[in-house]
Amino acid sequence: MKAFLLRYRTILLTGLSLAGMLVLLRWLELRFLIFDHAMDFYIGAIAILFTGLGIWLALKLVNPKTVIVEREVLVSPSSDFQLNEAVLNQLGISKRELEVLELMAQGCSNQEIANRLFVSLNTVKTHSSRLFEKLEVSRRTQAVEKGKRLFLIP
Amino acid sequence: MKAFLLRYRTILLTGLSLAGMLVLLRWLELRFLIFDHAMDFYIGAIAILFTGLGIWLALKLVNPKTVIVEREVLVSPSSDFQLNEAVLNQLGISKRELEVLELMAQGCSNQEIANRLFVSLNTVKTHSSRLFEKLEVSRRTQAVEKGKRLFLIP
DNA sequence: GTGCAAATCACCCGAAAGTATGACCGGTTT
DNA sequence: AAACCGGTCATACTTTCGGGTGATTTGCAC
Numbered sequence: 001m002k003a004f005l006l007r008y009r010t011i012l013l014t015g016l017s018l019a020g021m022l023v024l025l026r027w028l029e030l031r032f033l034i035f036d037h038a039m040d041f042y043i044g045a046i047a048i049l050f051t052g053l054g055i056w057l058a059l060k061l062v063n064p065k066t067v068i069v070e071r072e073v074l075v076s077p078s079s080d081f082q083l084n085e086a087v088l089n090q091l092g093i094s095k096r097e098l099e100v101l102e103l104m105a106q107g108c109s110n111q112e113i114a115n116r117l118f119v120s121l122n123t124v125k126t127h128s129s130r131l132f133e134k135l136e137v138s139r140r141t142q143a144v145e146k147g148k149r150l151f152l153i154p
Numbered sequence: 155m156k157a158f159l160l161r162y163r164t165i166l167l168t169g170l171s172l173a174g175m176l177v178l179l180r181w182l183e184l185r186f187l188i189f190d191h192a193m194d195f196y197i198g199a200i201a202i203l204f205t206g207l208g209i210w211l212a213l214k215l216v217n218p219k220t221v222i223v224e225r226e227v228l229v230s231p232s233s234d235f236q237l238n239e240a241v242l243n244q245l246g247i248s249k250r251e252l253e254v255l256e257l258m259a260q261g262c263s264n265q266e267i268a269n270r271l272f273v274s275l276n277t278v279k280t281h282s283s284r285l286f287e288k289l290e291v292s293r294r295t296q297a298v299e300k301g302k303r304l305f306l307i308p
Numbered sequence: 309g310t311g312c313a314a315a316t317c318a319c320c321c322g323a324a325a326g327t328a329t330g331a332c333c334g335g336t337t338t
Numbered sequence: 339a340a341a342c343c344g345g346t347c348a349t350a351c352t353t354t355c356g357g358g359t360g361a362t363t364t365g366c367a368c
Contacts, residue, residue: 094314096314107296107299109293109354110355119316122317123317125357127315129356142261143261146261248344248345250346264326265324273345274348275347276346277346293354309368311366312365312366313366314365314366315365318361319359320358321357322355322357324353324356326353327353328349330347330348330349334344335345336342337340337343338340338341338342
């Protein structure tokens with residue numbers, strides 16, 4: 001409720017001042033002019049009612065304005081990487097194993113790698129096991145680190 | 155005075171337009187009230203007018219919604235690494251969490267990180283969990299990959 | 309044809325990683 | 339004094355990883 005009041009303070013104030021002005025008008029009218037009052041009252045009620053309707057319509061049906069705040073994300077220039085085939089052959093790493101390594105480096109889980117390569121989870125495990133042996137590591141993070149050092153992955 | 159005008163511009167405008175409309179109404183009343191059945195037209199016009207006013211008011215005053223968009227920015231290839239503190243502060247990553255991330259990137263297991271930082275395994279898990287939340291990832295390999303992209307680690 | 313390496317998949321099991329929650333302490337900030 | 343934050347640690351639980359072993363298929367080389 002508090003938040004609501006704060007948020008729509010301006011609108012509420014406007015509404016209140018509107019009402020105040022109508023009251024003032026009425027008073028002035030009574031004071032100085034002897035007219036047909038029922039009519040004006042009626043019109044005023046309609047005006048307020050339809051103003052409310054308009055506000056409700058707009059709030060209900062119109063998409064809120066959006067302010068786009070851009071947050072910069074730094075990205076290294078992906079360009080000059082070429083694979084070190086010498087090391088690749090020397091260690092006897094197969095194509096499939098290299099593919100697994102690449103996906104590992106992108107942060108994929110074994111299951112995700114399996115899905116991407118259209119093979120079973122067990123197959124990925126086998127490949128990664130062999131890969132770890134050949135790279136002489138025991139964890140995927142180490143494999144990625146070593147892979148980068150040896151220019152097997154960008 | 156200028157500031158006042160700027161601040162309450164909307165309210166002032168609303169008041170003015172309201173006053174203008176009331177004058178218009180009065181004029182219309184004098185002009186057309188003599189005809190029979192002019193009432194329907196009159197009421198309709200008022201309804202439409204004030205509905206429009208309400209819509210305009212709501213559109214003018216509604217709080218804008220903010221949308222944060224990530225924009226990728228290429229960075230020139232710098233040989234030496236220096237930490238991107240802007241991103242670090244933006245994401246609210248603490249010193250300890252960064253240390254954990256660095257050791258992760260070197261391929262350390264949680265237990266090894268715990269040993270090196272002289273804290274318990276559970277503490278390392280807590281740090282890494284918070285780190286993952288802040289980096290919006292769910293695995294250490296993803297954390298390392300994103301950390302490198304954001305220049306949080308070399 | 310036989311041999312062999314690569315690729316595929318399966319099962320089991322223990323270790324590691326990750327989630328969720330709660331607690332405590334020592335500084336600030338209000 | 340009360341609230342908050344960063345760092346520390348813990349328990350309990352689920353998921354993922356990695357090691358070990360074995361099996362089948364395919365294509366290439368001898």
